[in-house]
């Protein structure tokens with residue numbers, strides 16, 4: 001809708017009405033009694049390990065049984081998870097129709113972002129959409145959100161036409177009490193107007209892409225300021241959130257960040273709580289952690305492999321996500337919830353650079369560390385392994401020394417022989433979904 005000619009050509013007020021009406025329809029569809037009931041059920045077992053494991057076991061058994069009985073791909077397996085093969089995106093893409101069970105009711109199609117390899121189209125049933133919404137509701141409850149609270153939404157929706165160069169870079173969704181801000185107009189000179197718009201609206205909870213909210217936090221840091229309003233929490237998802245950025249956002253917005261890891265395949269969800277621990281949501285999906293080597297500082301890394309509970313139309317069992325977590329020794333969280341804890345989620349496997357010795361370097365957050373005046377960075381690696389670092393900078397701080405430091409840091413991680421160039425840009429370009437990739441490899 002947002003890219004249609006009629007929307008783009010409408011005055012801002014009409015765009016607000018368009019957007020609000022669309023949100024109202026969606027809200028009515030999703031937030032029915034069933035969804036509310038489901039949310040309450042999910043909240044009821046998060047402090048009770050017995051209830052939770054009962055729920056998990058029942059959901060897993062049901063998933064396996066349904067998959068075996070209705071889906072061609074799984075028809076020859078026993079009702080024992082261990083006998084099922086591991087699958088991945090490529091396997092599903094090559095056997096698309098074999099995972100589809102006979103359709104009942106509406107089918108909603110969605111695709112993975114496909115930043116690495118071909119995008120995967122996953123058909124979902126309505127139940128899957130409701131379930132997803134119930135989990136989001138519970139996550140918002142963790143973040144202190146109460147029905148009617150004013151929200152800001154900065155999540156890559158094309159609500160403001162790209163051609164528009166003047167504020168307002170935001171629109172309103174009246175029935176949701178929400179200001180939606182564009183992720184595509186965040187040039188340094190526009191950022192103060194974003195902060196002002198949120199303060200004027202009286203925002204209480206911010207839902208944002210990590211890259212979008214981190215851009216605002218960096219802007220506040222560079223200007224030695226803090227967000228001048230009172231925020232309950234920031235809720236992030238859909239991109240990997242770097243530890244440094246989480247800390248920066250929490251400092252500059254003076255509140256806790258609640259981060260959510262999920263994927264369109266719906267085979268795993270991991271959410272951080274008010275104590276900053278990442279919990280694997282064992283009522284969302286069955287997650288297995290496959291050993292995947294060690295980190296540079298000797299900690300255990302594992303790949304997330306998941307079985308989805310909530311989409312019987314397209315069951316995926318033991319699906320290898322290609323995403324990694326760092327394991328934790330902690331068994332109990334001060335928050336009291338009984339979900340298992342992992343230390344952190346590593347960047348998507350797509351987000352890495354290749355060092356001179358051929359090693360993949362995943363953690364790129366250390367490279368810009370200590371370099372002043374950086375508002376955004378993206379690494380583009382060519383076939384000869386040379387790197388162009390695209391940077392959005394505050395000109396008054398990013399001087400020759402800082403530039404030199406950035407090059408030095410890059411070589412330190414990737415090797416002295418790697419050629420590094422720095423290119424200033426107005427903004428880091430986003431994918432179709434408005435996300436920012438930390439690294440792009442052109443080979």
Ligand SMILES: [Zn+2]
Pocket residue numbers: 273274275276277279333334335336337
């Ligand atoms: Zn916790």
